[in-house]
Amino acid sequence: MSNTRQQGQASEQLACQHLQHQGLRLLTQNWHCRQGELDLVMLDGDTVVFVEVRYRRHAAWGGAVESVDARKRARLAAAAQHFLLQESRWAKHPCRFDVVAISPDDHSHPRLDWIQNAFET
Template structure:
């Protein structure tokens, strides 16, 4: 399947596989609440990692990383707060927000994956 045929689900699957290959464990996927959706919630050691997966077929309107603007960050933070309130077992765990940006690679079947850890820290 060429990168142009990748859907959001396929992008999330690629991201999840990449994270699991790097030692993270899946806690939840596509968690939804009134405030928004969290694509992947992973565990790295004792740190809960909220992962936003972004896919762009082309960079005409900016790349995948640039698409996580301040408004989107705010929605993700609110959704994460809601998740932590609904799952008290994680309430004392350290947390961070990562972004995985997936864009077309040089070869049709080899997307470029860019994992930005602690993406919301300035």
């Protein structure tokens, strides 16, 4: 497994644990369809939360939040719609898109920023 993939999995696990400590419940992780992948799908009260986890080692290449551009947002929205079609029990719940941005701080420990309602579709 590549270092990039390992870092991605570690970042998703860190984000999931953080969100669970905040009271969210994991519905599924790494959900795939033709439209794309949903890193985490969680429940916050009665709200279905589609979470995009982004790790960036170097801010010079653009921050983690900035990397969720219009094209990525459209793919996430399409994947979320497909998820709600396949998992119809969640279709009537309110939904939102969050981003968890992870980057190393000055001491190489991960810094986690949770942006709720990061974008609208």
